[in-house]
Amino acid sequence: MTRRDDSGQLTVMIVGFFVVIGLLAVVVINASAAFLQRQQLNNAADGAALAAAAGLSEEAVYREGIDSVADIALDKRRAAGVVGDYLARQDNLQWQVGADDTRVTVRLSRQLDLPLVPPGWMDSTRVTAEATALLRLH
Numbered sequence: 226m227t228r229r230d231d232s233g234q235l236t237v238m239i240v241g242f243f244v245v246i247g248l249l250a251v252v253v254i255n256a257s258a259a260f261l262q263r264q265q266l267n268n269a270a271d272g273a274a275l276a277a278a279a280g281l282s283e284e285a286v287y288r289e290g291i292d293s294v295a296d297i298a299l300d301k302r303r304a305a306g307v308v309g310d311y312l313a314r315q316d317n318l319q320w321q322v323g324a325d326d327t328r329v330t331v332r333l334s335r336q337l338d339l340p341l342v343p344p345g346w347m348d349s350t351r352v353t354a355e356a357t358a359l360l361r362l363h
Contacts, residue, residue: 248343250341251341251343254340254341255339255340255341258337258339258340259337259339259350259352262335262337262352263352263353263354266333266334266335266352266353266354267354267356269312269315269318269333269354270331270332270333270354270355270356271356271358272311273307273308273311273312273320273331273333273356274308274329274330274331274356274357274358275358276307276308276311277299277304277307277308277311277322277324277329277331277358278299278304278328278329278358278359278360279358280307299324299325299326299327299328299329299360300324301322301323301324304322304324304329305322305324308320308322308329308331312333317335317336318333318334318335319333319334319335320332320333320334327359327360328357328358328359328360329357329358329360330355330356330357331355331356331357332353332354332355333353333354333355334351334352334353334354335351335352336349336350336351336352337349337350337351337352
């Protein structure tokens with residue numbers, strides 16, 4: 226009876242295990258970077274939308290008076306200007322502003338360079354966030 230030689234089988238399994246762990250670490254690190262970037266964009270979008278709604282409502286109240294609050298409508302051009310002023314310090318950021326009569330919507334996007342890029346993977350991704358502020362004057 227001959228014995229089968231199993232030498233080297235454990236090495237293959239250990240190398241495969243480290244490859245799987247390495248790929249898992251890459252995915253977790255890149256996903257964490259994208260999550261943190263999205264949180265920053267969410268904060269910036271919230272602030273920009275609130276600044277636009279507050280700035281526009283204050284201007285309308287001061288100009289028209291408090292008696293005509295029901296007639297105040299948001300202006301998309303003016304909202305875009307306020308958002309642009311608010312986001313002027315942000316680097317490599319693209320934004321879109323939408324406004325109707327009572328709300329301002331800000332959509333932000335930014336290219337994120339991924340921290341770890343294995344061969345054959347994309348080296349960047351686009352992260353987006355959106356926020357809406359409703360105009361309510363009391």
